[in-house]
Amino acid sequence: MTKTIKLSEKNKDFFEMVYQVVRLIPAGRVSSYGAVAKYLGAARGARMVGWAMNASHAQAEYVPAHRVVNRLGMLSGKAHFPSESPMQKSLEAEGIEVIDDQVQDFKRLFWDPSIEVS
DNA sequence: AGCCTGACCTAGG
DNA sequence: TCCTAGGCCAGGC
Numbered sequence: 001m002t003k004t005i006k007l008s009e010k011n012k013d014f015f016e017m018v019y020q021v022v023r024l025i026p027a028g029r030v031s032s033y034g035a036v037a038k039y040l041g042a043a044r045g046a047r048m049v050g051w052a053m054n055a056s057h058a059q060a061e062y063v064p065a066h067r068v069v070n071r072l073g074m075l076s077g078k079a080h081f082p083s084e085s086p087m088q089k090s091l092e093a094e095g096i097e098v099i100d101d102q103v104q105d106f107k108r109l110f111w112d113p114s115i116e117v118s
Numbered sequence: 119a120g121c122c123t124g125a126c127c128t129a130g131g
Numbered sequence: 132t133c134c135t136a137g138g139c140c141a142g143g144c
Contacts, residue, residue: 032126033125033126033127034126034127037127045126045127046126047125047126049126050124050125050126051124052125053125054124065125070126071126071127075125076125076126077125078125080125087125
């Protein structure tokens with residue numbers, strides 16, 4: 001079987017899909033790793049979404065990874081951002097209030113791809 | 119080739 | 132209600 005080859009291609013697509021979904025997040029809104037993973041089938045787990053974000057910096061196209069937080073609305077990836085644009089500052093620039101690494105009113109600002117995208 | 123780690127999430131005690 | 136453990140897949144050593 002070409003199972004292995006298929007998996008490789010699928011993995012590559014997975015990263016691309018993650019980037020595309022993240023780019024769909026409108027400015028001033030936020031989403032979570034789990035939501036994206038769920039939208040993509042959740043088969044590969046939410047951790048892979050975070051891993052994709054880690055590689056997002058290498059992408060030619062800009063990926064608004066700062067709009068992606070964990071399901072609690074915490075900026076867990078803040079430390080992994082390039083020092084030039086801190087995650088919190090980018091969010092605040094879009095009108096999102098961030099206090100103590102937590103997105104305020106996260107529930108209202110939350111953007112779920114499986115709901116917003118049909 | 120095997121083990122450890124990671125920008126997470128859910129469930130159980 | 133807080134804390135711990137397990138599961139998930141991929142990449143690094």
